[in-house]
Amino acid sequence: MPITKQELGNRLRQLRETRGYTQEDVAEILGISRSAVVQLEAGNRSLDSVELMTLAKEFGFDPKQLFEENFDAVQDSVTALFRSDTQLATNKELTRAVSEWSNLCRQFTILEKLVGSDRKSVSPAQYGLLSPRNKWEAIQQGSLIADNERNRLRLGTGPLPELPEVIESQGVRVGHLPLEDSISGLFLADQENGLAILVNSIHSEQRQLFSFAHEYGHLLFDRQIKGNVSRLADREHLSEIRANSFAAALLLPEQGVREFLSSAGKSRDFPLLQEIYDEEGDAVRAQRRETAGPIAIQFYDVVHLAFYFGVSYESALWRLKTLKLISEEERANLADQSDSASEFRKLLWSQSGRPRRLADREGKFQHKLLMLALEAFRLGEITRAKLQEVAKLSNISAGQLDTFVASIEPENHMESKPMLPS
Amino acid sequence: MNVATDTCILINLLHVKRLDLLGALAPYVFYVPSEVVEEIGYPDQQQAVQTAIQQGWIQQTRLEDPLELQTFARATAQLGKGESACIALAEKRSWDWGLMTQRAPSGKSDFRAGNSDIEHSRDHFVGSAEGSTHHSASRRN
Numbered sequence: 001m002p003i004t005k006q007e008l009g010n011r012l013r014q015l016r017e018t019r020g021y022t023q024e025d026v027a028e029i030l031g032i033s034r035s036a037v038v039q040l041e042a043g044n045r046s047l048d049s050v051e052l053m054t055l056a057k058e059f060g061f062d063p064k065q066l067f068e069e070n071f072d073a074v075q076d077s078v079t080a081l082f083r084s085d086t087q088l089a090t091n092k093e094l095t096r097a098v099s100e101w102s103n104l105c106r107q108f109t110i111l112e113k114l115v116g117s118d119r120k121s122v123s124p125a126q127y128g129l130l131s132p133r134n135k136w137e138a139i140q141q142g143s144l145i146a147d148n149e150r151n152r153l154r155l156g157t158g159p160l161p162e163l164p165e166v167i168e169s170q171g172v173r174v175g176h177l178p179l180e181d182s183i184s185g186l187f188l189a190d191q192e193n194g195l196a197i198l199v200n201s202i203h204s205e206q207r208q209l210f211s212f213a214h215e216y217g218h219l220l221f222d223r224q225i226k227g228n229v230s231r232l233a234d235r236e237h238l239s240e241i242r243a244n245s246f247a248a249a250l251l252l253p254e255q256g257v258r259e260f261l262s263s264a265g266k267s268r269d270f271p272l273l274q275e276i277y278d279e280e281g282d283a284v285r286a287q288r289r290e291t292a293g294p295i296a297i298q299f300y301d302v303v304h305l306a307f308y309f310g311v312s313y314e315s316a317l318w319r320l321k322t323l324k325l326i327s328e329e330e331r332a333n334l335a336d337q338s339d340s341a342s343e344f345r346k347l348l349w350s351q352s353g354r355p356r357r358l359a360d361r362e363g364k365f366q367h368k369l370l371m372l373a374l375e376a377f378r379l380g381e382i383t384r385a386k387l388q389e390v391a392k393l394s395n396i397s398a399g400q401l402d403t404f405v406a407s408i409e410p411e412n413h414m415e416s417k418p419m420l421p422s
Numbered sequence: 423m424n425v426a427t428d429t430c431i432l433i434n435l436l437h438v439k440r441l442d443l444l445g446a447l448a449p450y451v452f453y454v455p456s457e458v459v460e461e462i463g464y465p466d467q468q469q470a471v472q473t474a475i476q477q478g479w480i481q482q483t484r485l486e487d488p489l490e491l492q493t494f495a496r497a498t499a500q501l502g503k504g505e506s507a508c509i510a511l512a513e514k515r516s517w518d519w520g521l522m523t524q525r526a527p528s529g530k531s532d533f534r535a536g537n538s539d540i541e542h543s544r545d546h547f548v549g550s551a552e553g554s555t556h557h558s559a560s561r562r563n
Binding site for chain 2: 002005048062066110385386389
């Protein structure tokens with residue numbers, strides 16, 4: 001049963017409102033008057049297909065969605081994202097960037113289905129944990145699930161410089177986008193868009209890696225809310241604490257940190273007293289003397305640790321404190337030495353080579369999208385015109401596309417004469 | 423008879439500077455949806471299309487009916503916007519359509535958009551809305 005103009009107008013109004021747009025905003029986007037928008041939403045003015053696609057792009061919704069019987073403006077992931085963060089709608093540039101990313105993800109999902117690769121992809125595990133009641137539980141849950149994921153994905157105890165690829169292998173689209181400084185990242189999760197993580201590309205490499213882990217944690221714990229923006233201001237929320245705990249434990253696994261410090265002669269966690277039970281009914285006690293020299297962890301140890309695991313100096317400090325390898329006083333003292341730490345990090349870079357830059361991944365998602373589109377074209381699932389539209393999304397020029405297409409088509413594919421109806 | 427006309431047909435005629443032919447094929451009236459006009463990229467070609475509209479060789483039209491929009495939105499998953507618009511117009515208004523698109527080497531035989539089939543024949547997809555006459559390359563040859 002086709003929907004009426006009134007219903008279409010009503011649905012557009014709902015989408016506009018959920019994204020925090022005014023009628024004036026829509027008027028400007030479509031290049032029409034505000035009164036025309038009022039008439040449009042009342043069903044007294046027709047929406048044309050060019051306006052439909054313009055609004056779909058701006059609001060990040062699937063145009064098909066508008067005509068579905070079970071349409072629900074508040075159920076899609078972009079709406080969930082706006083609901084989770086009321087400030088998002090105040091920055092239209094950011095809103096557009098998120099919508100564009102959502103559209104790319106939807107296109108990716110459609111192409112995956114067309115070429116059949118969706119049946120071969122996996123989804124991240126879902127952990128049915130109860131909501132934490134306090135910070136302690138949030139930290140415990142985050143840490144526990146990080147250990148589980150390390151084991152499940154057989155990641156060992158070492159660094160995870162390839163974390164974005166690991167996350168992608170779980171069927172999650174990952175990307176970078178310049179966001180407000182107060183935002184570290186966001187996630188989207190629904191059937192239409194698939195699962196997606198975006199991190200703030202203006203942040204440092206180390207922070208971006210942490211944000212990838214943080215958002216992956218959200219996908220494991222909070223997928224049911226469909227979308228969320230991670231802001232610094234929300235760091236006291238239990239869900240953010242849990243995701244932070246997950247990220248810290250995933251990137252700096254306890255065993256890995258202890259092994260690293262031990263190899264640097266800085267393990268202070270060896271017990272001074274050990275007791276071994278024997279079947280004779282008593283325990284054999286072994287005691288060692290405290291190490292004579294100082295074993296205090298220095299700023300250069302922390303820099304080395306952070307460098308090895310690809311995290312920031314501050315992250316490494318907090319992780320050491322969480323693991324009770326340093327006291328709060330030591331953490332504060334080491335934090336005061338951040339300038340020296342920064343210099344030492346530069347020295348390590350100059351000697352060992354800068355770690356692989358996350359920025360090198362930029363555009364990788366778009367390249368994958370293009371590969372999918374070429375495959376869909378090869379299989380006859382999309383037309384040349386559709387392929388060109390996807391190529392444009394991937395910043396591929398028509399000339400470049402011609403080169404690719406020529407190599408996958410038979411030699412005699414050249415355009416024939418136009419066919420007109422008889 | 424009305425024909426929803428896609429970009430490739432216009433471009434081919436633009437190459438030989440014979441858009442006027444579309445105005446001389448009575449009783450056919452060739453309609454181009456707004457998406458097709460937008461897909462014409464080069465300024466000189468845009469100008470030529472505008473001239474053709476002013477001369478009445480082709481008619482510009484917009485998709486506005488919710489049913490047309492629905493068919494259009496569904497078709498865009500697999501087809502370009504211009505192609506999708508042509509199919510939506512043809513289906514809702516029982517028009518014929520004129521599409522040309524390259525097929526891929528191992529292409530499947532058809533696309534479905536709404537109630538319409540696009541016949542896949544040689545290097546073209548040509549067809550019409552369900553219930554109307556199909557115009558295929560094999561019939562033409």
